[in-house]
Amino acid sequence: MNPLRLSLAIGDYDRIRPIADGTVRIDGVDPVMSILDPEEIFFRAFKYADFDICELSLSSYTVKTAKGESPYIAVPVFPSRAFRHTSVYIRTDRGITKPEDLRGCRVGLPEYQLTANVWVRVILEEYGVRPADITWVRGGYEHPGREEKIALQLPADVRLESLPPGATISSALADGTIDAVIGPRAPSCFERGAPNVGRLWSDPVAAASEWYGKHRIFPIMHVLGIRKDIAESHRYLPGALVKAFEEAKSVALAKLTNTAATKVTLPFVEERLQHARSLMGDDFWSYGLEPNRHGLDVFLEAHHAQGLSSRRLRPEELFHPASLEAFRL
Numbered sequence: 001m002n003p004l005r006l007s008l009a010i011g012d013y014d015r016i017r018p019i020a021d022g023t024v025r026i027d028g029v030d031p032v033m034s035i036l037d038p039e040e041i042f043f044r045a046f047k048y049a050d051f052d053i054c055e056l057s058l059s060s061y062t063v064k065t066a067k068g069e070s071p072y073i074a075v076p077v078f079p080s081r082a083f084r085h086t087s088v089y090i091r092t093d094r095g096i097t098k099p100e101d102l103r104g105c106r107v108g109l110p111e112y113q114l115t116a117n118v119w120v121r122v123i124l125e126e127y128g129v130r131p132a133d134i135t136w137v138r139g140g141y142e143h144p145g146r147e148e149k150i151a152l153q154l155p156a157d158v159r160l161e162s163l164p165p166g167a168t169i170s171s172a173l174a175d176g177t178i179d180a181v182i183g184p185r186a187p188s189c190f191e192r193g194a195p196n197v198g199r200l201w202s203d204p205v206a207a208a209s210e211w212y213g214k215h216r217i218f219p220i221m222h223v224l225g226i227r228k229d230i231a232e233s234h235r236y237l238p239g240a241l242v243k244a245f246e247e248a249k250s251v252a253l254a255k256l257t258n259t260a261a262t263k264v265t266l267p268f269v270e271e272r273l274q275h276a277r278s279l280m281g282d283d284f285w286s287y288g289l290e291p292n293r294h295g296l297d298v299f300l301e302a303h304h305a306q307g308l309s310s311r312r313l314r315p316e317e318l319f320h321p322a323s324l325e326a327f328r329l
Contacts, residue, residue: 072225
């Protein structure tokens with residue numbers, strides 16, 4: 001039999017490159033790879049279901065799944081994870097030195113429902129800062145006019161405004177129109193060292209390490225989705241994807257561990273890897289439902305409480321049943 005020719009859209013990550021370059025094969029599939037930025041993948045996936053298999057925003061996918069409107073069904077492969085203490089940028093001239101100081105502030109974001117922003121609001125709630133305590137201001141990081149890709153019905157006490165025409169998140173933070181920004185990317189004004197722009201947590205690695213020690217969660221950002229019609233027609237596919245992506249991740253970690261000639265253009269790779277393993281264990285980037293049940297449950301509870309999902313989902317509802325079991329010898 002000829003393998004299935006299926007489109008696969010995903011970001012450029014070391015943990016998927018063995019699939020992109022053919023080192024690891026997906027059983028029964030000849031993938032047509034598109035290596036794209038996540039924003040483009042999500043826009044095309046949730047607007048038009050452009051891809052057969054693709055990376056999906058966990059938050060956007062949860063919104064759609066709760067409504068019964070998702071064209072995709074996920075498998076417990078997590079292409080992107082990140083601690084989000086790196087994701088809060090502030091005006092340093094506004095007296096904002098701790099999370100509690102964000103009460104009453106105007107905080108910019110590219111989209112309210114982004115997964116990174118759900119996790120930041122989880123963190124802020126621990127300091128007593130609720131979504132209703134902030135005026136949220138939506139806009140594009142560098143291009144004006146960005147809108148939510150998915151229609152939302154937020155709680156009545158959440159204030160969400162849009163930037164004026166022509167304004168961007170980066171320009172608004174730089175000129176002081178807003179007091180802070182949360183989001184998965186750094187605004188360009190921060191990257192170029194604009195005056196009075198900095199991070200809320202000056203040492204986000206230390207803050208995130210402390211948070212992990214308390215909660216034992218490495219936040220999931222993205223899942224891997226299959227179009228439902230394809231998963232239904234080819235029932236072996238969910239399990240085959242989990243198997244292949246697990247193998248690809250193992251190949252990537254083996255290369256990362258080989259520091260005789262480092263594969264990453266960054267000093268202290270070995271030391272950072274040792275730190276991650278001492279803090280989080282050897283399987284610090286785990287796939288599968290059970291190792292991630294706690295983190296997913298916390299996310300789904302917060303997602304519903306923040307008014308983003310119309311009902312409180314259980315972790316099992318996110319994934320194709322065939323992707324949750326594997327044979328054992």
